[in-house]
Amino acid sequence: MKRLIEIKALENGSHRNQTATDITPTPRGWAVIPDDMETPNFPFGDIEVEDANIMGLVGVDGEEVEKVIGTEKRVTKWIPGVVPEAEPTPDPEPTTEELLNIILGVDE
Amino acid sequence: MATNTETLGLKKPSQEDFYNVDDFNENFQKIDDFATGLKNVDNTSDANKPVSTAQEVAIADAKKAGTDAQNNLNSHTSNRNNPHNVTKEQLGLSNIVFGSGSPVGGAIGGGVSVGSGGAVGGNAKAGSGGAVGGYAEADTGGAIGFSARTGRGFAGGYSAKTLDASDNLIDAIQLGYGTNPNAKTLQVYTYQLMNANGLVPSERLPIIEGTYTGTGTHGASNPCSLTFPFTPKVVFIFASTNVDAAFHASMPIIHGCATARIHFRVDASSDRCYSDGIYLTWGDKTLSWYATNATYKAPMQLNASGVVYKYVAIG
Numbered sequence: 001m002k003r004l005i006e007i008k009a010l011e012n013g014s015h016r017n018q019t020a021t022d023i024t025p026t027p028r029g030w031a032v033i034p035d036d037m038e039t040p041n042f043p044f045g046d047i048e049v050e051d052a053n054i055m056g057l058v059g060v061d062g063e064e065v066e067k068v069i070g071t072e073k074r075v076t077k078w079i080p081g082v083v084p085e086a087e088p089t090p091d092p093e094p095t096t097e098e099l100l101n102i103i104l105g106v107d108e
Numbered sequence: 109m110a111t112n113t114e115t116l117g118l119k120k121p122s123q124e125d126f127y128n129v130d131d132f133n134e135n136f137q138k139i140d141d142f143a144t145g146l147k148n149v150d151n152t153s154d155a156n157k158p159v160s161t162a163q164e165v166a167i168a169d170a171k172k173a174g175t176d177a178q179n180n181l182n183s184h185t186s187n188r189n190n191p192h193n194v195t196k197e198q199l200g201l202s203n204i205v206f207g208s209g210s211p212v213g214g215a216i217g218g219g220v221s222v223g224s225g226g227a228v229g230g231n232a233k234a235g236s237g238g239a240v241g242g243y244a245e246a247d248t249g250g251a252i253g254f255s256a257r258t259g260r261g262f263a264g265g266y267s268a269k270t271l272d273a274s275d276n277l278i279d280a281i282q283l284g285y286g287t288n289p290n291a292k293t294l295q296v297y298t299y300q301l302m303n304a305n306g307l308v309p310s311e312r313l314p315i316i317e318g319t320y321t322g323t324g325t326h327g328a329s330n331p332c333s334l335t336f337p338f339t340p341k342v343v344f345i346f347a348s349t350n351v352d353a354a355f356h357a358s359m360p361i362i363h364g365c366a367t368a369r370i371h372f373r374v375d376a377s378s379d380r381c382y383s384d385g386i387y388l389t390w391g392d393k394t395l396s397w398y399a400t401n402a403t404y405k406a407p408m409q410l411n412a413s414g415v416v417y418k419y420v421a422i423g
Contacts, residue, residue, distance in 0.1 A: 001318065004335075010325050014413070018334055020318035021311070027335045027394070043321045057298070064285070064298075084324060086353065086413060090403050092374040 003033035005075060007049055013081045014043045025054075031073035044081035049073045116142055247277050258282070261292075314338050314423030319348070324413030326399055326406040331389070333396035339363065340421035343395060345410050348418040352376065355407050359386060361395065370399065370408060384408055 006016040007029055026032055031049040033039065052074035058067045094102070110121045110131075118135040121128070152158070159167075184191065215222040217229045225234040225246065232239040237246035237260075245257040249270075256263040258270045259277030269287040270280035281295065282288040288295035294302035300309055316336055323330075334343070343361040347354030355372035362368070368386045373379060386409070389396045401408035410417055 010323055010330060012324055014323035014325070016320070016323060016333060018318060018320045020336075021316050030335075043323055084413060087405065089353075092380060093403075095380065 003035070004030045005033055005043065005047065006030050007047065007073065009046070012084055013045070015045070015047070017043045025070065026072040031075050033075045033078075037075060037078055039078045039080075041080040041083050042078075044083050046079040046081060047075050048077035048079075050076050245277070249279070315420065316340075316423075317418070317420045319416050319418050322354070322406065322411040322413055322415040322417060324406045324411065326401075326409040326411060328387070328398050328400070330409075331396040331398040332409060332411050333394060334419060334421070336393050336395070336421050336423070338423035339393055340395065340423050343419060343421045345417055345419045347410065347412070347415055349416040350412070350414065353407065354410075354412045354415040354417070355404065357407060357410050357412075359410055361388065361397075364390065368397070370410060372404070372408065374404075386410075 001019045001021060004018045004020070004026060009015050031047065032052075039045065050073070051071050053068045054070040054072055055066050056069035057064045058069065060067075110119050110125055112119055116138045118138060119131045121131060150157075214226040215228070215232075215234075217227065217232055219231040220227040220229070221231075221233040223235040225236045225238050225248075227234040227239045227244070227246075229239070229241045229244055231243050232241060233243075233245040234251075235247040237248045237258075238250045239246040239256075240252045241256055242254045244251040244253060244255065246263075247259045249258045249261045249263075251258045251263045251268075253263070253265045253268055255267045256265065256269065257277060258268075258280070260279035261270050261281045263270055263282045265282070265284040267285050268282040270278050270282050270289075271287055272278050272289055272291075278289075278291045280288045280291050280293050283295070284297040286295065286297050288300075290300070290304060292304040293300055299312070301312055303309055316338075318334075320332070320334065323332075341363045343363075344358070345361070346358045347356060355374060357370055357372040359368055359370045366388055368388055369383045370386050371381060371383045373381050384399065384401050384404075386397050386399050397409070399409035406412050407415075
């Protein structure tokens, strides 16, 4: 599963992100997170990226040869950010029946 | 002084000369002589001019010779029986075995080996199938391309092969450079397009699945987005972790629609569900969306902080 993250952070310090079975090529402005990279507090954090070669098998004179077929941004460092405190869950709006009971002064 | 006309030489006395009957008679005699010559000219048209007997014979001979030559040429060009007795050695094909010259089937090319099939190309080898190309080999299937090899299937392309782990020919299909080791399957280069049950492998289908982790943001200025390897026709999104914080939200999305409906449970005790509108923006291979629900905020954009959402897209 390929892990992608938008290089530019959102206002709250998080990054848009996506994993997928197949996304080729990596969208512009996004970077690949290596499979073995730990990412605590994801998606809140700072990242460092660098250009990396994309290797692929290419037919050369009838032989399959691994060659550079492109480049993409790759995350080289993940610095965990602060996860904002969750907002309290809002009370659900009353149902029509509950509203009617309130108007009529009926206790449930 | 008298002068003479240019053609007949008639005498033209000058103004000062005296009239002389002899000059007059001499001129008329020249005119008469000239008229006598004109009288003997043959005025017959070209088409009616007489042909001499000798000329008539010569013309007939020439016509017959031309007719005979044309007939001979027609007869020769329609002769399909090698009238010049050309040999295959003269054509540089001394090593080639044609049709009945091969063991059973047909073979063209040096060093070919053929059973009841056909083989074309240097060292091509065919059982009861067909092999075309240098070192191409087919058992009862077909192999086309240099070093293409197959059993009862088909191998097409340079070094296309259908072989098992022991290098035995197997019944499978390989198109393009590569070896297909799985019987009764279709492989193009290194990609299997049909498995042994006749089904297309899931990785070949325009279906993609994945996840994203919510960022806790919402609204038009903070849309969520997904990128796909194709233009999706349908996308399904579900909260898959911490679903209570995500209000058990889910959303089906149809390509091209400007809005979608998110479905979510607002009251776990009563299992009460609501739905709300989501605004969609489509790119060629991207989808972004946002919600403006002021009460439930990010969860209503399927973007609750830290919640992992799972999606499936079908192209």
